[in-house]
Amino acid sequence: MEQNIWRADFPQITEKDMIYLDSAASSLKPNSVIMAVTHYDHDLSANIHRGVYKEAYEATFLYEETREKVARFINAIPEEIVFTRGATAALNLVALSYGLKNIHPGDEIIVSELEHHSSLLPWQNVALKTGAKLVYVPLDSEGRITIANFESVLSDHTKVVALTYISNVLGYITPIAEIITLAHAKKAITVIDAAQAIEHMPVDVKTLKCDFLAFSGHKMLGPTGIGILYGKQEYLEIMEPIEVGGDMNDNVNKYDAEWKDSPYKFEAGTMPIASAIGLGTAIDYWQEHNIMAMEDHVRRLRKYTYTQIKKIPGITIYNPTSETGLIAFNIDGVHAHDASSYFAEHNVCLRAGHHCAQLVMKWLNIEACLRASLFFYNTFADCDRFIDATKNAVKFFHKMGF
């Protein structure tokens, strides 16, 4: 029997027959995270930054402790860590606050066709509202963002570079450190969508020198409803909040008010406290385990699965050279939604559709595709079930006359 030292921590797969290959959409949650969320709901349930009783104090402590854990995890300081609803809200905050105020007609914003809609649409909106120009890095023949192609669109007009660290469809890693250095040489700010990166590699914002970086809790073993915006202090300080309300202000007068310092001025109203605390425990999980060993395992699974799937006639794989755990594919002649029902009937959980990345689908010239995402708690046995299901699916749809 193959050993997987992490798997037992995930009740979602150990307590039922489920081949979970959709971690790129949302990861499973370990018992420790479930318990941390339950501890808050069951034992504390109090609001933060307000009450002076014991439960309110502990809730505040755990919430702020998470901010410190996140900061340590990505090598930032707590003042640079803003809690948001997720990567989407984090990226929108940068675009709506920094972008709308500092981008002007004629400025250029660099994005790519690999972007998740959350990284693309906030800047498309800024471009439409400010008269700035959206500029796309041409993808290479595999669909990758390369340094040379980035340089071909970088110019003195570039004010923002908003790119994904890892593509959520093709799984390619962007050479982001080099791109950030080049962007800074042109005095452009860099906004990195790390939603798929944070759970696959160590991320160090001081080494990257990025200006902003966003990710979601639910893709890195944490709960839904919580995410992080990292921003350099010099930018967070000059940015206006996009939401105003309770808790984010210092002094309220009849006709004006003053905000707290960042990051608090961006956290208006009651935040998802339980989720934030759960995220802190998810980070403990990453700290207690060896992320490189986990990712090594993912790459072995991916290599094995890719090699087997490639051998099946009637399958098209769109990301043969991907270096992370994703396999994007279709059964020839079968719409991804028809195919995914077959996998679902066999308890193989895949994602089908455009994966919130319609520009990737358009670039591939397809309507939709299937995506299997492998993660550290998957086993070779999971891969075998998936491979068998794929073989049988091809036969099934052939027999049905597709």
Add this chain to the structure above:
Amino acid sequence: MENLENLYREVILEHYKNPRNKGLLPDPSYVTVHIKNPSCGDDITIQTKIKDNQIVDCRHEGKGCSICCSSASVLTETMIGKSTDKAKIIADNYLKMVANKIYDEKIDLEEAEVYIGVRQFPARVKCASIAWQAFMQALAKK
């Protein structure tokens, strides 16, 4: 597995491969409604020509999975020649049936009856519904 086979077997695949009344007409006497299912990229347009409270023609165009495209084709065959009142009742019943809601089983849904199999696949209810919802909108628009 058997469920899936049953679902695809009958009318669905036949209509998927040989769609009836496909292709839109540049004719302003048709009411045209376009619906997208943003989560999966299904994209269907339904054209309906109504005269004296009769559906005299119904056409479809679009792309999507087998359930989505075939149900558009079945819709057009079912509706052509029906009165608008009858058409409304049939479409309403069909939409309730696929969504696993209470519906009137006495109403003859003709070929569209086979889509009852979709109830076993809640994630696919939307696929089976969008063409019929577009048709309902066309009736309302008229």
